[in-house]
Amino acid sequence: MIVYSCHGAAKQVTGSCHLITCNERRVLVDCGLFQGSRETERSNAEPFEFDPASIDAVLLTHAHLDHCGRLPLLVKRGFRGRIFTTAATRELARVVLLDAAGLQEEDARRAREKPRNGEAAMPPLYTIADALHTLDFLAADVSYGDTVAITDGIRARFLDAGHILGSASVLLDVDDGHVQRRLLFSGDLGNPNRPIVRDPMPAPAADYVFMESTYGDRPHRSVPDSVIELYEAIRETAARHGNVIIPTFALERTQEILYYLHFGIRTGALPKHMRVFLDSPMAISATEIFRRHPECFDLGFLEELEHGDPFDMPGLHFTRETSESMAINSIEGGAVILAGSGMCNGGRVRHHLRHNLWRERSSVVFVGYAAEGTLARRIIDGASRVRIFNEDIPVRAQVWTINGFSAHADQPALLAWLGVAPRRRVYLVHGEYERGMRALQDALLARGFDCQLPGMNEPIKID
Known part of the structure; x- marks a missing residue:
């Protein structure tokens, strides 16, 4: 059986975290921080809705905190698998995670010294030592276009997403022994014609597409x-x-x-x-x-x-x-x-x-x-x-x-990336529910796509 569940960026922008279960194997695409209000950020400390020790591998699309920022927490709570990503993302993630850990330690120290409204100071989610430990789990670098065997029944290919240096979309071929399905995770997609990185590679054939929708409601200014x-x-x-x-x-x-x-x-x-x-x-x-x-x-x-x-x-x-x-x-x-x-x-x-x-x-x-x-x-x-x-x-x-x-694709660029090839279903993630997601869903429904918005922690059978 193949099951997908969204544990972050479900009807919200941040906290990207997607779980794919194939028989007894479990793979995450991203494990990012929730960012926003004080209440939203407090949710980062809550337990995962899955056992981190049961995860075989993580596929990291890019090094922004809302995609990689909970990796040290995952390791701290028992993850011992491998983290696959591109060479550029590996280098950037090292800098990002160490910086995030340092800021958390600093904020925790400041809160202890100057308590806010009598509140008890929150400890850091993880320390610099935790971040360094996480880097030990990064596997050999994955090059764009290479197919990598991740675990039994799951193979992955990283495609240039054109968002930031080293960013990737992830194409998964999943086989549970009875059903073979191709799942495409867009990651964050960049706008075309940027001055530094290449344009996003158009979406290849896939049965199910999990697509970002940050700016799904409008075009960007030129x-x-x-x-x-x-x-x-x-x-x-x-x-x-x-x-x-x-x-x-x-x-x-x-x-x-x-x-x-x-x-x-x-x-x-x-x-x-x-x-x-x-x-x-x-x-x-x-x-x-x-x-x-x-x-x-x-x-x-x-x-x-x-x-x-x-x-x-x-x-x-x-x-x-x-x-x-x-x-x-x-x-x-x-x-x-x-x-x-x-x-x-x-x-x-x-x-x-x-x-x-x-x-x-x-x-x-x-x-x-x-x-x-x-x-x-x-x-x-x-x-x-x-x-x-x-x-x-x-x-x-x-x-x-x-x-x-913006380094995110706008609505015209998102629609162009997806193209017109038929899909079994498109799931929208990583967007504001009442703005980007709903507007992009309407646009995709008008083009004949079956388009849905997964709920937080909702198991979805891939058939």
């Missing part, structure tokens, strides 16, 4: 228009002698924004001697990893590399040390500061927001998705005051939301 707006935000803020804070995800978004800043300075669209601070140790490490994986690059980007470093520019400062990060806060104007996290729920960006949100001459430029309940979403939705480090901070800075930089 990239050229988004770049123009980014330059406008920077120039206007510079004219007011303010700082530009760009909350960025360390993987792909940071490198893409660096690329466009480099291009803007080179072409004269931005001031030549503009001060740019990449204030994220994880993003700095990720940028170095990018340079080591040309096998993931778009042909046009490979050609640019022959003429110099597209991530570099005059006035660029990498700030790894905490003291260097703190020194940035003494700059009252003229700086462009890229810092994580993209949703503002952790990392150094919160310090920069604390020092700049109340300044009318400064700007905050959002260039990525912000889940419900996050600090980023509250600012985007127009909050007049927000709470950062137990302080109420007025929001007086100009807020820009530029959606065209």
Whole structure:
């Protein structure tokens, strides 16, 4: 018997975790963190709805926290199988998991020192030692297009998803001795025509497709228009002698924004001697990893590399040390500061927001998705005051939301990726239920697909 169940990203965006059971064998696709409100994030500490020790293998689609962030917890609770992924994802996941563990340890320490409303301090989900232990379970790297025997009755092929460096869709051939079925997990899909990574590989033939729907309800703004707006935000803020804070995800978004800043300075669209601070140790490490994986690059980007470093520019400062990060806060104007996290729920960006949100001459430029309940979403939705480090901070800075930089496919790109080939059924995951999921479901039903939305922990027989 073949059974599928969704243990994360079911009628919600984050926490990607999909279980495939074939006879006595059990394989997970992803094991990510739930992100968003305080209540949502507390759910990460709850027990898994399956026994981690019973899982034979994990297939990791990419290194974003909402896809890999619970792996150390899985190992901590008994998983002893193998984790399969691409070479680039393996390197990035190491950086991401160690950073996440360090932040959890730091947040737990701060909570112990300054309890909030008398609440008992929550221990970290896992420690740096736990994250390091998890890396021991990473199997040999999987190359795009290779077929790998995962366990009895289950074989996998990783296909380029075009989302971030090393990202993959996973095609599973599952055979229980009576029924043979092909299952396709999209992972997160990228938009075509991005400057660094290749376009997503179109969906191959498959009986069942498990498809992301983050932006299933709308098209994105065009990239050229988004770049123009980014330059406008920077120039206007510079004219007011303010700082530009760009909350960025360390993987792909940071490198893409660096690329466009480099291009803007080179072409004269931005001031030549503009001060740019990449204030994220994880993003700095990720940028170095990018340079080591040309096998993931778009042909046009490979050609640019022959003429110099597209991530570099005059006035660029990498700030790894905490003291260097703190020194940035003494700059009252003229700086462009890229810092994580993209949703503002952790990392150094919160310090920069604390020092700049109340300044009318400064700007905050959002260039990525912000889940419900996050600090980023509250600012985007127009909050007049927000709470950062137990302080109420007025929001007086100009807020820009530029959606065209998203690393997620929009509705037209999702439909194009799926194509028109018949499928037994399409299941939508990884999306906001009332927005992306419902709209994409309607679009797929109109095209003749049997499309359903799995419930959390709901067992679904694959026949």
